[in-house]
Amino acid sequence: xxxxxxxxxxxxxxxxxxxxxxxxxxxxxxxxxxxxxxxxxxxxxxxxxxxxxxxxxxxxxxxxxxxxxxxxxxxxxxxxxxxxxxxxxxxxxxxxxxxxxxxxxxxxxxxxxxxxxxxxxxxxxxxxxxxxxxxxxxxxxxxxxxxxxxxxxxxxxxxxxxxxxxxxxxxxxxxxxxxxxxxxxxxxxxxxxxxxxxxxxxxxxxxxxxxxxxxxxxxxxxxxxxxxxxxxxxxxxxxxxxxxxxxxxxxxxxxxxxxxxxxxxxxxxxxxxxxxxxxxxxxxxxxxxxxxxxxxxxxxxxxxxxxxxxxxxxxxxxxxxxxxxxxxxxxxxxxxxxxxxxxxxxxxxxxxxxxxxxxxxxxxxxxxxxxxxxxxxxxxxxxxxxxxxxxxxxxxxxxx
Amino acid sequence: xxxxxxxxxxxxxxxxxxxxxxxxxxxxxxxxxxxxxxxxxxxxxxxxxxxxxxxxxxxxxxxxxxxxxxxxxxxxxxxxxxxxxxxxxxxxxxxxxxxxxxxxxxxxxxxxxxxxxxxxxxxxxxxxxxxxxxxxxxxxxxxxxxxxxxxxxxxxxxxxxxxxxxxxxxxxxxxxxxxxxxxxxxxxxxxxxxxxxxxxx
Numbered sequence: 001x002x003x004x005x006x007x008x009x010x011x012x013x014x015x016x017x018x019x020x021x022x023x024x025x026x027x028x029x030x031x032x033x034x035x036x037x038x039x040x041x042x043x044x045x046x047x048x049x050x051x052x053x054x055x056x057x058x059x060x061x062x063x064x065x066x067x068x069x070x071x072x073x074x075x076x077x078x079x080x081x082x083x084x085x086x087x088x089x090x091x092x093x094x095x096x097x098x099x100x101x102x103x104x105x106x107x108x109x110x111x112x113x114x115x116x117x118x119x120x121x122x123x124x125x126x127x128x129x130x131x132x133x134x135x136x137x138x139x140x141x142x143x144x145x146x147x148x149x150x151x152x153x154x155x156x157x158x159x160x161x162x163x164x165x166x167x168x169x170x171x172x173x174x175x176x177x178x179x180x181x182x183x184x185x186x187x188x189x190x191x192x193x194x195x196x197x198x199x200x201x202x203x204x205x206x207x208x209x210x211x212x213x214x215x216x217x218x219x220x221x222x223x224x225x226x227x228x229x230x231x232x233x234x235x236x237x238x239x240x241x242x243x244x245x246x247x248x249x250x251x252x253x254x255x256x257x258x259x260x261x262x263x264x265x266x267x268x269x270x271x272x273x274x275x276x277x278x279x280x281x282x283x284x285x286x287x288x289x290x291x292x293x294x295x296x297x298x299x300x301x302x303x304x305x306x307x308x309x310x311x312x313x314x315x316x317x318x319x320x321x322x323x324x325x326x327x328x329x330x331x332x333x334x335x336x337x338x339x340x341x342x343x344x345x346x347x348x349x350x351x352x353x354x355x356x357x358x359x360x361x362x363x364x365x366x367x368x369x370x371x372x373x374x375x376x377x378x379x380x381x382x383x384x385x386x387x388x389x390x391x392x393x394x395x396x397x398x399x400x
Numbered sequence: 401x402x403x404x405x406x407x408x409x410x411x412x413x414x415x416x417x418x419x420x421x422x423x424x425x426x427x428x429x430x431x432x433x434x435x436x437x438x439x440x441x442x443x444x445x446x447x448x449x450x451x452x453x454x455x456x457x458x459x460x461x462x463x464x465x466x467x468x469x470x471x472x473x474x475x476x477x478x479x480x481x482x483x484x485x486x487x488x489x490x491x492x493x494x495x496x497x498x499x500x501x502x503x504x505x506x507x508x509x510x511x512x513x514x515x516x517x518x519x520x521x522x523x524x525x526x527x528x529x530x531x532x533x534x535x536x537x538x539x540x541x542x543x544x545x546x547x548x549x550x551x552x553x554x555x556x557x558x559x560x561x562x563x564x565x566x567x568x569x570x571x572x573x574x575x576x577x578x579x580x581x582x583x584x585x586x587x588x589x590x591x592x593x594x595x596x597x598x599x600x601x
Contacts, residue, residue, distance in 0.1 A: 024489060024526045059532030083530055083537050162452040165588075169446050169456040171489050183452070254530075257491075259581040262529040262540035269489075377582040 026084070027267040032092030032249030035075075035235060035288045042067070042074035044364075047394055052078035055387040059380075061254050061263060062371035064089045065391060066287035068295065069364035070400065075287055079371070081251040084265065093249045094235060095369045096274030097290060098281040098347030100356050102204050105279040106148055106328020107297060108211055108222050110307040118214045120145040120310070127210040135185030136206070142193045144210060147203040148327040149315050153189035156200035160184075167350070171269040174276035180205060197317030197324045201280040208279035219279050231296050236285035240275055250284075251371050253351025259378025270351035270373070281347060290356055291365045294344065298358060312343065334389070334396035335361055342396050346388075350375055353384050359396050366395040433469040433599075436477070440464075440571065440595025444485045448574055448588030461485040461591045467501060474599065477501045479515060485591070488526065491543075495521040497550050505558065511567055513554035521546045521577065548589075550575040556597065567597040 044067055052063055055078070062079035077089035112118035119126070121143050125133035133139040136154065146152040157163055160183050166175060181202075190198050208219045215222055220239050228236050240248070253270035254263040274284060296302050303311070314323030314331050323331040323341065332342040334357075344357035344366075355368040368388055374381040443458035465481030483495045499517030506512065524543045531540035556569025571593040576586040 023528060026527070057534070061530075061532075061537075160452065162454075164584075165446050165451065165453040166456060168490050257525060257529075257581065258523075258544040260541065260544065262525070262531050264525050264527050264529050266527075376584065 023265065025264070025266045025268040027246070027250070027252060027271065029081075029246075029248065029250045029252075031087070032090045032094070032286075035092045035286050036073045038075055038091065039072035042071050043400065044069075044071070044395070044398055045074055045076070047398075048074070048391065049076055049078075051387070051390045051394060052076065055383065055390070058383055059261065059263075060370060060372060060383060060387060062089050062251055063387065064091075064093065064095070064251075064287055064367075064369045066091075066291060066367040067364060067395065068288075068291050069362060073288070081371075082265075083252070083254070083263075089251060090249070091288070092235070092286060093251055094237070094284050094286050095250060095354065095371075096270065096277075096281075096347070096349055096352060097283045097285060097354055097356075098274060098277060098349050098352070099201075100290060100345045100347045100354055101277070101279065101281045101283040103297070103328040103345050103356070104223065104227060104283055104293065105204055105207055105211070105219075106311060107302050108219075108226055109144070109148060109207060110303045110311060110327065111226055112211060112214050113310075114304055114307050118144060118210070120148070124206060124210060127213045128206065129209070129213075132181060132206075132209065135181065137187065137189050138193050144207070145327070146193050147207050147210070149197070149325050150199050150203055151194050151197055151315055152200065152203055153191045153193050153196070153198065154200050154202045154206075155184055155187045155190060156198070157181075157183045157202050157205070167273075171266075171350075172272045174272050177205065177208070177278060195318075197315055197320065199325070204280035205278060211279070223283075227293065227302065231292060231301065233285065233289045233292060235289045236283060236293070238283050240284065245271055245275065248284075253349070253371050253373065255351050255373040256376065256378050256380045259376060261379045263372065263380075266351045266373075270349045273349055277349075281349075287367045287369065290367050294356055294358055294365060314341075332357060332392065332396070334393045335359070336397055339396070342392070348375055349373060353388070355388050355392070357392055357395065359398075361396070362398055362400065364395055364398065366391065368392075433472055433474060436467045436469060436474065436597050436599035438463070438465045438467060438479065438481065438595060438597045440569075440593040442571075442591055442593035442595075444487075444589060444591040446487075446490065446587065447590040448576075449590075451588070455590070457489070458592075459486040459488060461593070463593065463595065465497075467597070469599075473505065475502065475504050477503070479517075483591075485589070491524040491526040493521050493523045495519050495548070497548075499550060499552060501552075503554075509558050511554075511556040511558050511569065513552070513556070513569070513571070515550070515552040515554075517550055519548045519550050519575065521548055523577075523580065544580075546577045546579050548575045548577045554595075563600060565597075565599045565601070567599075569595050569597065571595060 064077040066075040075091040081087045081089045125139040142152045252267045311327040329343045342359045347354040351373045357366045374384045440463040444461035445458045463483045467477045467479040470476040479499045485493045497519035499515035501515040503513040529540035530537045552573040554571035556567040558567045573591040580587040
């Protein structure tokens with residue numbers, strides 16, 4: 001009996017100790033002021049808000065949507081910037097773009113191509129330091145273009161167990177660029193370079209090094225000098241200091257750890273991940289600034305017509321039924337039969353998912369930011385993806 | 401609170417059933433060996449050798465349990481252990497495990513050991529979770545029950561006393577969690593432990 005009492009007491013103590021909940025990741029951020037002049041009578045307003053409301057009713061914690069076309073700007077949202085205090089999402093809020101960053105990186109590469117500083121069809125070992133090139137399998141046959149359009153065959157380091165276990169164990173202390181590259185050194189290629197398509201963040205990690213070598217400047221300098229300053233993107237940021245992050249109007253971010261629709265606030269984790277995602281995902285900004293960049297890109301204010309044509313030269317993977325990717329641009333087909341495709345980019349952090357899409361058929365830009373992550377399979381993968389598809393499909397098919 | 405009491409009762413009845421069942425398996429022997437008590441502490445991480453991951457942010461883990469030997473030399477047995485593992489960023493966990501053990505003695509003093517079994521873990525969220533009830537955000541479930549398969553390797557040194565034998569040991573335990581989430585199943589955990597076994601004559 002004494003033994004039984006011992007075990008019961010032990011179990012009780014253990015159970016109650018471990019049941020104590022803390023808030024490990026929450027952040028407070030200031031409110032955000034409006035960024036643009038919004039057309040309150042925008043013709044897309046009612047339909048966008050109906051779609052948003054439908055998915056907020058399904059448990060989407062927060063979503064911000066921005067559109068721009070001939071009828072002007074409309075920025076709206078649903079849910080909360082932070083569930084815990086029910087603070088609203090506002091048009092001036094910033095968010096991590098994550099892989100939308102790849103379009104910016106590709107644009108910088110194409111600017112260097114236009115200036116003759118970068119050859120798209122040169123092997124990457126031309127530009128990489130010897131110790132990096134020697135670690136990348138096939139670096140003498142993989143070209144810069146193959147990195148840009150994800151046809152290199154290099155494994156995606158974010159899908160490796162070593163990276164994922166590191167995220168779980170040490171989420172606020174993200175690996176450096178060198179540590180990320182070391183994960184892929186010596187890894188076999190997924191296919192012969194150029195023979196297929198496989199999205200890989202490693203490609204854009206290597207592109208950062210190549211761009212820096214070709215230009216003689218850091219990625220941060222180039223982004224500031226070539227894109228942010230010329231386009232006056234006052235709300236676009238890269239490599240933020242901790243104090244800056246804490247003072248900026250970011251929403252809180254959530255994720256469904258156990259795939260059982262229980263959302264945890266993981267804001268600090270998402271912020272740490274976003275701020276260290278470098279040239280493959282490290283830019284943050286407002287919805288309006290994202291649209292301003294893509295609009296400037298399409299209008300030839302970032303790269304010239306020939307470079308833009310290269311960026312919109314699509315490749316298609318062997319298993320794909322439609323084009324997959326250009327240079328820093330994803331291809332979509334949400335339109336009506338006969339429509340030309342749409343393009344842009346999606347982005348995914350641990351606590352959010354974003355999308356930028358341009359619809360040539362109606363000259364409309366769509367930006368989406370949802371404050372729930374979909375990196376793990378589960379109900380929120382489907383809720384967030386279905387919301388993006390619904391918004392994209394509506395925008396692609398809308399006609400004035 | 402009611403849910404916690406139900407779980408506590410489950411743990412109690414499970415323990416009672418196992419403790420009651422252990423001597424019954426030894427009825428053929430004239431005098432079954434007494435229980436051996438076991439406590440250990442160490443560090444743990446989400447890790448498994450061979451995955452290319454570093455041992456990172458190792459945090460505290462403690463074990464307490466008992467082992468019922470099947471033979472007088474105590475080389476075969478059934479161990480029941482409770483553990484608490486701390487994880488600041490991914491949530492604490494409490495576990496109960498049942499392992500079959502094989503612990504041959506070398507030179508009558510060096511105890512090697514291997515144990516394999518099954519376990520039940522209650523994995524807690526590191527922060528409060530929220531659930532959408534269709535109209536409002538309410539407090540969500542704070543933990544998830546998971547089954548796992550533990551494998552323990554140990555090396556100890558038996559010190560024989562007048563009434564008790566003491567075996568300090570070091571152990572490495574790796575366990576694979578099932579059902580953490582569809583993309584993280586199996587989720588590996590590794591524990592490096594220093595412990596002490598106490599057995600009466």
